[in-house]
Amino acid sequence: MLLEVHDLQKSFGGVTAVAGATFSVAEGSITALIGPNGAGKTTVFNLASGFLRADRGAVTFAGERIERWRGDAIARAGLVRAFQAPRVLARMTVIENMMLAGKNQPGERLGAAWFTPRRVARREAAIRKRALELIEVIRLSSLVGALAGTLSGGQRKLLELGRALMVEPRMILLDEPMAGVAPILAEQLLEHIQELRAKRGITVLVIEHDMDVVMSISDQIIVMDEGCVIAEGRPEEIQRSERVIEAYLGRLALAGASA
């Protein structure tokens, strides 16, 4: 198991967002994390990626306990996340957005630009090359020099995905990659997600609401409701699970009654 989450708990004031969630993600799988709104999915992402600190519980990534690590250290260790609303750097160009994320950059040390310019330039050239290759993969080549703030919502999602790949992740966390993306780009994104594993061997954990997408791409599905994991299994098992149907339909019935 590449990622193991054990008895994870997080409250905000009086509201318990995650109430002892336990699940694991197999290396090389595409796993979907689903559940009604407010189930605690994004909070789990924030806890696993070090953007929030858990009140209790353990997160193990590639055999190391990471629940107390800072977010940047977790990213460098190979667990990289994307956000629900893509966070591109608006006033930097597409290529700058990509190159920023390159690993092991000697030029990031203050003074390196002055004292070891050749080493910095060599690494910079390698990172630029890799960035351009990935930009081609995500089909933004015509926008290499464009400021990221001029991109459409879907293009931003692609850029964020490409940027995450620059970090050379072993596992990637995607928070609703399909939400708000035009159909043509959505198809392209879906392809990319499948290629992450097929071509790069990257494990994917994805939060997604579109059930067609979830059922078609994932090997494993984790279902959360009210901060707990209520089911875990292959797509066909989840489709038949009464507990899952109840969690979804129960909410729908309530929503219908209150409307």
Place this chain on the structure above:
Amino acid sequence: MGLFNPAFWTFVAAIAGIYAIMALGLYVQFSLAGLPNFGHVAFMAVAAYTMAILVVRYATPLLLAATAGIAASVCLAFIMGLPALRLRSDYLAIATVAGSEIIRYLALNLPDFTGGPIGSIGLLGPGDIATYNHDWQAFLDKAKGVIEPLFGRIASRDLAMAVVVWAAAFALIFIGWVLERSPWGRVLKAIREDETAAMAVGKNIVAFKMQALVLGAILGGLAGLLLAWEIGVFNPDDYQPTLTFYAYLILILGGMNRIWAIPLGSVLFSLLYTGTRFLNFYPLSLFDSGSRAFLRLFLVGLLLVAFMAFRPEGLLGNRHQLLLEK
């Protein structure tokens, strides 16, 4: 002092160069890393006081005292940054503005240590007049000897100062420009744009922000030393929060994210600030000179508002870039 007195304008040129270095420090922190430092003046004050106290009380050689002054600014940056940089950027704004006022009030209220309200002149206690810039004046006299063949009769200590200061300003801006374009600068810009995104791709944002804060403190400290040497005596009132806002105004005038616009901004600001003293004609002559001095502050404020309203990108900035949504 007349409008056409070269000695006056030489003095203005020297001050403008010092302001350029001061604004460069703020540029590294605010324009590059997005750190809202509203207490930049504190770095200047701490460096100047440390230097003057060491020179006057302990007869420390000037270079050593100056180094200690800058080290003191760096310490202050750590004291303000260590708690505040981990929090949202608003807290840094509060910490810096409060820190700078604490420094000023300490200087006012510890007369045995700082000379109190009368400032550097009282460093030796009542009855003794203290000076700290003999060595600097001697250095300027030497520098004056070097520039005399170039400038002839108008060569003066102030002119030597202006040359030294502007040479330093351009050298430092060049260093800053190289850093800005390096991968280090790219990380800082990313932190300015969205620090969550920078963290998500594996950048230790607190460490980078601290580097920017310290670098800005070094530049602020240097500007503080140069200003102290140029004006000869100083007191706590010279380190009012307004000085920090002059640095912001310089950045805004030239263009917030244009490092080479800093010299333009500081020259323009200095011209406006000192030039307004010549607004002594009718109908402004209806006001007495004291009221006209306030008029000057009023005009500087008006200009700041006008720039923010009509040309927020500054003279050399890029409006298109400024208006992009995050």
